[in-house]
Amino acid sequence: MSTTTQPLADGDAFWQERRVCFLTTQRPDGTPHLAPVGVTYDPETRIARVISDGGSRKVRNVRAAGPGAVVAVGQVDGRRWCTLEGTAVVKDDPESVAEAERRYTERYKPPRVNPNRVVIEITVTRAMGTTKPSGW
Numbered sequence: 001m002s003t004t005t006q007p008l009a010d011g012d013a014f015w016q017e018r019r020v021c022f023l024t025t026q027r028p029d030g031t032p033h034l035a036p037v038g039v040t041y042d043p044e045t046r047i048a049r050v051i052s053d054g055g056s057r058k059v060r061n062v063r064a065a066g067p068g069a070v071v072a073v074g075q076v077d078g079r080r081w082c083t084l085e086g087t088a089v090v091k092d093d094p095e096s097v098a099e100a101e102r103r104y105t106e107r108y109k110p111p112r113v114n115p116n117r118v119v120i121e122i123t124v125t126r127a128m129g130t131t132k133p134s135g136w
Helices: 010-014 057-065 094-107
Strands: 021-026 032-037 040-042 047-053 069-077 080-091 117-129
Touching: 010 080, 021 057, 032 057, 040 094, 047 057, 047 094, 057 069, 057 080, 057 117, 069 117, 094 117
Parallel strands: none
Antiparallel strands: 021 032, 021 069, 040 047, 047 117, 069 080, 080 117
16 A cells, blocks of 8 residues: 555646736626736635635625626646636635635745635636646
């Protein structure tokens, strides 16, 4: 019985490397809003998470769109790129925010203190790119 950990698939590792990502949401007038963000992705649940201030434009856009708000997150590194599309909800309960902060800390660093923090949870329905996570 081996206790050796299997290396991550390239696409899964890509979503764990520290890098700035971009989140696209739709403004109430229909125009796109693109914001630099930190994103974490869980390939088992296909959930991407973005922590943010509850009053930010991106959070207001998701809330204004209501259930089924369509968003995309993406990242690029030279010729490697990936975009994850899906539906987003804003969660502000302490458990969801704490889990998102824990995951953010693993990929980036501990986030600054923000009593107004929420998490945008994205149920990923499509992955595109040269370096997609496992399962796509």
